[in-house]
Amino acid sequence: MRKVWTLYHKEMLEALRSYKLIWVPVVFMILGIMQPLTTYYMPEILKASGNVPPGMLEGYEMPGAAVVMAQTLGQYGTIGMLILVLGVMNSLAGERSGGTIEMLMVKPVAPAAIVSAKWAAQLTTLIVALGLGVAGAAYYTEQLMGPLSWGRLCAGAGLYGLWLLCAVSLTLLFSAWLRGPAAAFLGLGSAAAMSLAHSLLPSQLGWTPAALTAQSAAIITEGRGGTWGPACSAGVLIVVCLAAASLLIRRNKLPD
Amino acid sequence: MDEIKWGLIWPLLVLQAVLAIIGLISLAKAERTRGPKWLWVIILIFGNLLGSVAYFTIGRKES
Numbered sequence: 001m002r003k004v005w006t007l008y009h010k011e012m013l014e015a016l017r018s019y020k021l022i023w024v025p026v027v028f029m030i031l032g033i034m035q036p037l038t039t040y041y042m043p044e045i046l047k048a049s050g051n052v053p054p055g056m057l058e059g060y061e062m063p064g065a066a067v068v069m070a071q072t073l074g075q076y077g078t079i080g081m082l083i084l085v086l087g088v089m090n091s092l093a094g095e096r097s098g099g100t101i102e103m104l105m106v107k108p109v110a111p112a113a114i115v116s117a118k119w120a121a122q123l124t125t126l127i128v129a130l131g132l133g134v135a136g137a138a139y140y141t142e143q144l145m146g147p148l149s150w151g152r153l154c155a156g157a158g159l160y161g162l163w164l165l166c167a168v169s170l171t172l173l174f175s176a177w178l179r180g181p182a183a184a185f186l187g188l189g190s191a192a193a194m195s196l197a198h199s200l201l202p203s204q205l206g207w208t209p210a211a212l213t214a215q216s217a218a219i220i221t222e223g224r225g226g227t228w229g230p231a232c233s234a235g236v237l238i239v240v241c242l243a244a245a246s247l248l249i250r251r252n253k254l255p256d
Numbered sequence: 257m258d259e260i261k262w263g264l265i266w267p268l269l270v271l272q273a274v275l276a277i278i279g280l281i282s283l284a285k286a287e288r289t290r291g292p293k294w295l296w297v298i299i300l301i302f303g304n305l306l307g308s309v310a311y312f313t314i315g316r317k318e319s
Contacts (some may be wrong), residue, residue, distance in 0.1 A: 020312075026278075030275070041260075
């Protein structure tokens with residue numbers, strides 16, 4: 001446990017020095033406050049861009065506060081996920097291609113310790129970024145659209161964060177096996193495949209982690225949670241990813 | 257929606273500026289980048305959010 005803590009400390013130091021711990025949360029905050037702002041000023045933006053057919057703006061109805069928050073989380077599901085995955089793709093692949101993993105492995109450190117320290121560092125970045133982003137978005141939404149239920153919002157953001165963590169963990173696993181860009185491609189690809197499968201067969205695959213995004217939107221807008229299935233399967237998926245990544249690192253260390 | 261609420265817009269501009277400035281600091285310290293440095297300076301200053309994200313994700317080379 002002490003070793004994991006030391007490695008985690010090193011990872012966090014690296015995230016600070018590469019400014020990752022600053023720029024990822026700042027981007028999440030920008031994305032978060034842009035969504036309510038652009039929704040609020042949409043008629044003005046359309047007017048300024050010209051060529052608006054007459055009568056179109058009369059039909060524009062301001063969406064409710066909860067809907068805007070659900071849309072904001074949707075932004076994190078696309079651009080946010082891309083940023084997080086690109087940030088994690090080199091975490092193990094970079095150590096392998098740079099040769100530092102051997103230096104790390106000659107010390108008496110378990111592969112599981114390395115993998116879990118890396119994962120914990122990514123989780124910290126995710127929590128800081130999502131927390132600040134959602135807080136900014138919620139403040140703007142309350143100012144522009146109306147009051148929000150903070151309890152529902154926290155539950156929804158937590159579920160969405162769990163889905164993002166699934167994509168991050170998958171990329172970490174691929175990063176233990178392939179080069180960075182390939183790991184990012186496969187990580188995003190498998191997350192996209194899961195959500196596609198879920199949108200094609202929503203009733204059969206309602207227990208998969210991909211259902212977390214819909215569940216999160218339902219909690220924020222309607223307040224009904226649904227089952228624990230998606231959260232449990234996401235937890236299992238994350239643990240399997242970490243275990244498999246540790247096994248791959250151990251096997252790569254001893255090529256016999 | 258009578259007037260534009262500048263009180264809500266300036267934080268967005270500040271965040272964009274912070275992002276570009278962090279990018280420029282990181283660029284000044286970086287030994288190697290993918291592509292010429294002067295190009296990244298232009299992208300960071302004029303590229304808004306996407307420019308900064310592009311620099312942080314693909315612009316830097318690990319030594």
